[in-house]
Amino acid sequence: MENIVEFKNVTKRFKDFSLENFNLQIKQGYVTGFVGANGAGKSTTMKLMMNLLQADEGEVKIFGMDYAGNEKEIKERMGFVYDSNVFYESLNLKDIRRIVAPAYKNWNDKTFYNYIKIFELPLNKAIKTFSKGMQMKASMAMALSHDAEFIMMDEPTAGLDPVFRRELLDILQELMEDGKRTLFFSTHITSDLERIADYITFIQKGRLLFNDSKEDVQDRYALVKGSTDILNRETEELFIKVERSSYGFQALTNDAREIKALLGDRVMIEEATLEDIMFYAKGAKKQHV
Amino acid sequence: MINLIRRDLIIQKFQLYVFIPCILFFIFFGSHLSAFFIFVFAGFFIPINAYSYDEKAETNILLNSLPYTRTQIIASRYIGAIFYMTVSIGIAVLLFYVFNRPFTWADIAIGVGITLTMFAFAFPLFYLLKPGHIGTAVTIGFILLVILMGPVITFFEEYLTPAVNFLSSVSTSLLYLSSVGVITVLYAASWLISQVIYQRKAF
Numbered sequence: 023m024e025n026i027v028e029f030k031n032v033t034k035r036f037k038d039f040s041l042e043n044f045n046l047q048i049k050q051g052y053v054t055g056f057v058g059a060n061g062a063g064k065s066t067t068m069k070l071m072m073n074l075l076q077a078d079e080g081e082v083k084i085f086g087m088d089y090a091g092n093e094k095e096i097k098e099r100m101g102f103v104y105d106s107n108v109f110y111e112s113l114n115l116k117d118i119r120r121i122v123a124p125a126y127k128n129w130n131d132k133t134f135y136n137y138i139k140i141f142e143l144p145l146n147k148a149i150k151t152f153s154k155g156m157q158m159k160a161s162m163a164m165a166l167s168h169d170a171e172f173i174m175m176d177e178p179t180a181g182l183d184p185v186f187r188r189e190l191l192d193i194l195q196e197l198m199e200d201g202k203r204t205l206f207f208s209t210h211i212t213s214d215l216e217r218i219a220d221y222i223t224f225i226q227k228g229r230l231l232f233n234d235s236k237e238d239v240q241d242r243y244a245l246v247k248g249s250t251d252i253l254n255r256e257t258e259e260l261f262i263k264v265e266r267s268s269y270g271f272q273a274l275t276n277d278a279r280e281i282k283a284l285l286g287d288r289v290m291i292e293e294a295t296l297e298d299i300m301f302y303a304k305g306a307k308k309q310h311v
Numbered sequence: 312m313i314n315l316i317r318r319d320l321i322i323q324k325f326q327l328y329v330f331i332p333c334i335l336f337f338i339f340f341g342s343h344l345s346a347f348f349i350f351v352f353a354g355f356f357i358p359i360n361a362y363s364y365d366e367k368a369e370t371n372i373l374l375n376s377l378p379y380t381r382t383q384i385i386a387s388r389y390i391g392a393i394f395y396m397t398v399s400i401g402i403a404v405l406l407f408y409v410f411n412r413p414f415t416w417a418d419i420a421i422g423v424g425i426t427l428t429m430f431a432f433a434f435p436l437f438y439l440l441k442p443g444h445i446g447t448a449v450t451i452g453f454i455l456l457v458i459l460m461g462p463v464i465t466f467f468e469e470y471l472t473p474a475v476n477f478l479s480s481v482s483t484s485l486l487y488l489s490s491v492g493v494i495t496v497l498y499a500a501s502w503l504i505s506q507v508i509y510q511r512k513a514f
Contacts, residue, residue: 097377108373117321126378
């Protein structure tokens with residue numbers, strides 16, 4: 023399987039935050055969801071992908087190419103949606119199309135106007151009068167109108183009403199059908215991922231926790247509940263994080279099989295949702311999830 | 312590249328409607344202003360205005376996410392500035408001609424020279440400055456320029472007679488040629504500096 027994006031030991035340091043030794047592969051033809059708390063490094067990762075930031079160490083490859091010398095070719099084949107509006111606020115969509123369209127060789131006006139229709143966007147109103155959801159739709163229309171092979175979206179579903187969110191996920195799913203496209207998007211709404219993601223990338227405090235298929239994640243991770251009697255130093259080692267209450271304990275594991283083998287009937291094992299994983303991983307002491 | 316230059320016109324559609332009335336205002340009510348000064352204003356107007364749109368981080372994110380290289384973005388700025396300056400001063404000259412205000416070729420040459428020199432200093436400075444400060448810097452710079460220009464010229468005339476004598480003793484063509492040389496070098500150096508600054512910029 024080919025990787026569309028490959029980060030090898032990428033390090034990017036800021037004053038108060040750093041991405042350390044980051045390795046990431048995004049598989050061609052699949053939807054990869056990108057999750058992590060605010061400030062975990064999602065936007066930094068995406069900016070590194072777009073060459074808005076350059077890595078201090080390590081290498082970033084898109085379509086198997088380095089940015090050096092291939093910048094135009096890479097960006098020609100990429101679509102982007104950022105979490106805030108990047109278009110000139112005082113311009114309307116018609117004018118923005120006049121700026122964006124000629125930048126791409128593969129721009130297709132028919133596709134663009136088709137999305138404008140589906141998204142019910144006004145062509146003659148300034149972007150600054152748009153709601154957050156409409157701005158998102160506008161970026162989406164731009165990102166989808168030049169036959170991009172790789173589409174990167176930073177929280178595209180944020181600010182959208184639930185009805186349109188579903189419609190959008192359907193549109194994205196349709197886009198994926200021919201198997202040529204790759205989609206990478208960050209979100210806080212884990213139900214979106216459960217709907218359309220094939221792979222899940224989880225980042226926390228600038229480190230990659232996992233980058234696995236959704237099935238894999240669902241198989242490995244589980245919520246374990248039981249009486250606190252079972253807990254001792256050895257068994258606690260099996261968990262990522264343990265929460266105690268007067269009724270017993272609840273914990274997250276990334277090795278459901280082992281727990282089953284070791285503790286068997288003495289505990290209850292439940293499927294962990296992505297939200298559970300995010301919640302427990304956040305407070306975890308050990309970080310080798 | 313042409314798309315990047317064309318973009319300047321699209322983003323300031325409305326300002327363009329203000330441009331011609333402004334020049335006319337200067338022609339009719341700015342009779343105390345030298346012609347070259349109005350040419351400087353004309354040449355400066357569009358490129359600097361376009362620049363003030365580009366100062367926003369979001370705009371840079373957009374431009375750098377589209378299939379352009381940073382080298383192209385800077386080049387479009389420098390080439391675009393020359394292009395728009397030429398067209399704008401051309402329009403101003405036409406208006407001068409239509410409304411019978413006298414001007415000389417020297418006015419045009421001095422106007423172009425000063426405009427290009429100002430670009431050469433302003434652009435790299437803007438790429439260095441943090442977004443949000445550029446509008447203020449332009450306004451302050453322009454006001455200072457207007458205030459200082461008069462005294463500076465008087466100063467040169469009064470106290471630097473030897474220098475002026477020397478300059479006027481040199482043949483005009485030599486003076487123009489060396490000015491062209493100096494301005495070209497300045498502009499090229501400025502382009503190079505902006506390029507280096509922009510290449511390293513993080514968005």
